[in-house]
Structures are given as structure tokens and as C-alpha cells.
Amino acid sequence: EVQLVESGGGLVQSGGSLRLSCAASGFTFSSYWMTWVRQAPGKGLEWVANIKQDGSEKYYVDSVKGRFTFSRDNAKNSLYLQMNSLRAEDTAVYYCARLGDYAQFDYWGQGALVTVSS
């Protein structure tokens, strides 16, 4: 059974940093692109970042470029999202998800809430 479990969410002041983790199991982690998608309270979904199987390619939504860093450790079946210079508009539930061959997010974690206070 595919499982994705996020951790590391919490309350942080504007301008601060936070690191999210996502532990994967139930599939060959190193064979898949992975992604982060976020959802602000009461709002819709927003794609945040993708990372290639070996971590050699990463893509980010414009609003987080230069502030967020997506990485992975295939030996530990884990993903990391380092978030710096956080802003109030980054407040959201952050989901890690597995990326399929047709730009679909086929498995999702339960989400980690990040709250940025101003």
C-alpha cells in the first residue's frame, strides 16, 4: 500500500524558516517524480514544486522560487521542503504527492499545516 506521511508543519513568524518532511513507503520511491501541492485555508489547490527521480531536476512555482528548496533522499525514501523567508501568503496545508506519467498526482499524503504569522 502506497503511503506518504508529512511532518514538520507548525507556526512560524513571517520571515522565518521551516522544513517539511515526507516519508514514503509501499512503492519504489526512487522510480518516481515527486511533488508538493499546497492549499490555503478555505481555498483551492496550488502546485508548488516537482523533483526528478534522482533529484537532478527541480521545478518551482514562481511565487516560491529562491525561497523554497525541494530535495530528496532515496536511501531514506524521504522528501524535504526547506521553506525560508516565509510570508503570510504561504500559510497552507502542504501535501506531498507522487507524480504520474500524465501530470496526475496519484497518491497524496495527509498534509502538514504551515501557519505564518505576521
Place this chain on the structure above:
Amino acid sequence: QSALTQPASVSGSPGQSITISCTGASSDVGGYNYVSWYQQHPGKAPKLMIYEVSNRPSGVSNRFSGSKSGNTASLTISGLQAEDEADYYCSSYTSTSTYVVFGGGTKLTVL
């Protein structure tokens, strides 16, 4: 403002069929067959229901179907059931700098 346009809400009675539209542009929905649909119950993570316009993942009921015409994709749910009440989001690959764009979501109410 979301890149893809969905109706804010739709409703139907048990047993009926409903269709949710998702309108984009030639740079996303119209240009690629990489349209997906997600179901999200309150407080839960989204669940993939349709990918590549009309394909259902294993385990998803055949009451859910997808289609596309031009810049508009559609999700149809037939034989509505109480458990179908949820928010539904469409997404599409896009040729812009944003990899995937989402619709704003549609709240389905089963009357």
C-alpha cells in the same frame, strides 16, 4: 483567480447524473490530454478520480467519467450517491512556467 474555471457549486439528487465543467486555454486544457480530476472530502487529502482526460485509476467507480472538447474538460458522475458529496478539482498540464494549473474547485451537494 484560478487558471482553470469551474462552477462554484453543483447539486443533484441521489441517482441522478451531474456534470462539472473545467475551462482553460490552448496552453493547458486545449493543448494537452493531461487533464485530471480530484475529489476532496472536508479535512481530507485530495483523491485522484480521473487522469489523462478519461482514464480511471484502479478502484475508482465507473460512475465517474471524464471527457474533453476544445478548451473545456468535463467530469460526469452518474447514479449520484450521498458519499459523492465533496469538492472536485480539475487540473491540467500547462506549457507556461507553472507545471500544472488547477481549477478553483466545485462543491457538489447531493440533495
